[in-house]
Amino acid sequence: MRETNLQTKKSTSESNSTNTAVLMINLGTPDAPNTPEVRTYLRELLSSDRVLDINPFLRWLLLNIFILPFRPKKTAKAYKNIWLEGGSPLMVYSQKLKKALTEQFAVENIHVELAMQCGEPSIKNALDRLRVKGYSRIIVLPMYPQYASSTFGGAIEDLYREILKDWNMPQLQIVPPFFSDSLFIEAWAKVGLPYLDHEPDHVLFSFHGLPLRHLKKSDISGNWCRNNKECCLKLTNQNKYCYSAQCYETSKLMAERLNLGAENWSVSFQSRFGREEWVKPYTEPHLEELAERGVKRVVVFCPSFVADCLETLEEIGIQAAEHFRKCGGEELILVPSLNDHPEWIKSLTSIIRKQLSC
Numbered sequence: 001m002r003e004t005n006l007q008t009k010k011s012t013s014e015s016n017s018t019n020t021a022v023l024m025i026n027l028g029t030p031d032a033p034n035t036p037e038v039r040t041y042l043r044e045l046l047s048s049d050r051v052l053d054i055n056p057f058l059r060w061l062l063l064n065i066f067i068l069p070f071r072p073k074k075t076a077k078a079y080k081n082i083w084l085e086g087g088s089p090l091m092v093y094s095q096k097l098k099k100a101l102t103e104q105f106a107v108e109n110i111h112v113e114l115a116m117q118c119g120e121p122s123i124k125n126a127l128d129r130l131r132v133k134g135y136s137r138i139i140v141l142p143m144y145p146q147y148a149s150s151t152f153g154g155a156i157e158d159l160y161r162e163i164l165k166d167w168n169m170p171q172l173q174i175v176p177p178f179f180s181d182s183l184f185i186e187a188w189a190k191v192g193l194p195y196l197d198h199e200p201d202h203v204l205f206s207f208h209g210l211p212l213r214h215l216k217k218s219d220i221s222g223n224w225c226r227n228n229k230e231c232c233l234k235l236t237n238q239n240k241y242c243y244s245a246q247c248y249e250t251s252k253l254m255a256e257r258l259n260l261g262a263e264n265w266s267v268s269f270q271s272r273f274g275r276e277e278w279v280k281p282y283t284e285p286h287l288e289e290l291a292e293r294g295v296k297r298v299v300v301f302c303p304s305f306v307a308d309c310l311e312t313l314e315e316i317g318i319q320a321a322e323h324f325r326k327c328g329g330e331e332l333i334l335v336p337s338l339n340d341h342p343e344w345i346k347s348l349t350s351i352i353r354k355q356l357s358c
Contacts, residue, residue, distance in 0.1 A: 021111040021135040028118030029088040033079035039072035044118040082313040090309040096340040146246040183347035190343035205251040207304040209269035291327035308337040
């Protein structure tokens with residue numbers, strides 16, 4: 001009887017897995033490091049009312065008069081500095097990760113699909129492929145460790161916009177932000193520990209920034225956010241949706257796993273865009289302060305990214321490193337992102353398997 005039950009359970013599991021797909025979603029990338037392709041990419045990215053959450057008419061003016069005529073050329077030049085033979089680093093590493101996960105789930109016959117919010121492969125085309133193959137259960141994996149409405153929230157909105165067109169609605173399971181998952185922290189530790197062997201003076205955790213108004217809008221209590229890091233240092237029920245608080249939680253857990261003393265690490269935010277105030281401290285001014293304090297060698301982690309991209313390789317690895325040296329520092333070492341590191345593949349496989357068992 002027990003054997004029959006086990007066989008039935010196994011048969012049911014196998015039946016469920018053959019109807020299951022995993023959909024990885026990331027932000028996207030230009031098709032080429034040229035001004036026209038970058039302009040197309042930026043137009044799609046910045047047209048989102050979750051990214052530029054302002055009056056639609058003002059957003060149109062800002063995009064078409066102040067941003068798109070000028071910024072694409074500069075951004076294209078930056079992309080050329082990091083472009084790989086197979087395309088942008090984000091796309092190359094995302095494809096490698098997809099291939100690795102496909103191999104991990106081959107036995108269960110679980111399909112893995114990659115989609116980008118901007119550009120190709122688009123969410124629409126990825127869902128079309130899943131529809132044709134008849135997958136009725138989709139495990140959705142936004143590749144954003146911390147929650148932000150402009151990234152994680154935007155990915156889910158874009159997904160629902162397409163799914164709602166279906167007559168036959170698939171079962172969706174959204175993998176929540178994994179900013180504090182021990183598997184995510186352990187993957188970063190395995191990637192980063194070798195870079196600490198030579199005992200740098202300081203370790204910096206640099207996260208993608210957000211406008212302060214985004215933090216304020218995520219305050220479900222309406223009176224918790226004080227626009228300073230003091231309200232972000234501890235994760236509570238009041239600030240559980242706060243991107244900054246989640247970043248500090250990630251940093252704290254990583255620092256503990258890396259055996260860093262409290263005085264040997266700090267947090268900053270990069271990629272500021274426009275003139276309004278964003279969450280502080282900003283990365284480059286913070287690096288300047290570290291240099292003024294006598295810090296000569298700094299190691300930088302970028303834990304809001306799971307794949308190397310323009311913001312890690314060019315903004316930190318090139319621009320910030322140069323700025324640090326100009327300010328008196330001697331060496332800035334960028335820790336590679338998780339990319340397709342074996343430990344990340346192992347960790348992500350486990351994160352997905354948790355959802356399969358639900």
